[in-house]
Every structure is written in structure tokens, then in C-alpha cells.
Amino acid sequence: MAYSESVYEAMSLHLGAIPDLSEKRMFGGICFMLHGNMVGGAMKSGAMIRVGKARAADALALPGVEGTSPAGRKMGGMVWLPDAGDETEEILAALIGMALGFVGSLPPKP
Numbered sequence: 001m002a003y004s005e006s007v008y009e010a011m012s013l014h015l016g017a018i019p020d021l022s023e024k025r026m027f028g029g030i031c032f033m034l035h036g037n038m039v040g041g042a043m044k045s046g047a048m049i050r051v052g053k054a055r056a057a058d059a060l061a062l063p064g065v066e067g068t069s070p071a072g073r074k075m076g077g078m079v080w081l082p083d084a085g086d087e088t089e090e091i092l093a094a095l096i097g098m099a100l101g102f103v104g105s106l107p108p109k110p
Contacts, residue, residue, distance in 0.1 A: 002028050002029060002044060003028070003029035003030050003041075003042045003043055003044055004042055004043065004044060004045060004046065004083045005042075006083060007042040007043070007046060007047050007083050008030055008042035010047075010089065010092055011032060011040065011041075011042055011047060011092070011096065014092060014093050014096045015032055015039070015096065015100075018034065018100075020034060020035050020108075021033070021034055021039075026038070026041060027041060027043065027048065028043060028044065029041045029042050029043035029044065029048070030042050034100070034103045034104065035103075035106070035107075035108035035109065036108055036109030036110070037050075037103045037106045037108070037109060038050050038103070039096070039099045039100060039103050040095070040096065040099050045082060045083050046080055046081050046082040046083045047080070047081045047083070047092060047095070048068055048078055048079070048080055049078065049079050049080075049081065049092075049095040049096065049098070049099050050077060050078050050099050050102065050103060051077060051078070051079055051095060051098040051099050051102055052077045052098070052099075052101075052102030052103075053076050053077040054102075055098045055101075055102060056076065056077055056078075056079065058098065059079045059094075059095055059098055060079060062091050062094060062095070063091060064081060064082060064088060064091060065079050065080070065081055065091065065095070066079065066080045066081075066082070067079060067080065068080045077102075079095065081095060
């Protein structure tokens, strides 16, 4: 298993049955895609969430949320929430809300 099942389940619960939501293996985990655009993903030890550059500072102000730097390269508009179980449930919900707002504004990918 290359991703945290608890993070995957929590993200699935918050994303629910959104039309045109799909899953794709990316970045060593399972990513959730809306109209072909990445919302976020369940990784080995946490969640990577695409909140967009405009909301990144708001997201980083939440407890436990960090910037992402896979392979040492900062990814603007993406944040990281380590897998900490139930204590991060509300934070994950807030981040997914930000992500859906951002990704929902993007044009669908073919």
C-alpha cells in the first residue's frame, strides 16, 4: 500500500458523490480529480490538497498544515496535512472546501 487508507477514506467521505469526480494514481498515492483537475490526494503519510495560490496563506494558517515540497521543489497552491487521525478531521474538511472552490473554477480538461 503506497497511500494511507485512513486519509483516503476521510477524503472520500468529504468529497462524497460529486459528479465528474474520479480517482487517479499520481505522486505515489491516489488523487481525486474533478473534471480532470486535481483536488488533492491521499499519500503515504498524509493528504496533499490543491487550494490554489490565492487561498494558500489561509490554508497554511490552519493548525498542522504545511507547504508541500516533493523532491525539494515547492509547489505553489498545494498544501500538506499530515495523517494525524480524528484530530485533523475539521481541518481536512476546510481544506477540501477550499480545494473544491478553486478547482471548480478551472476549465475542465479534455
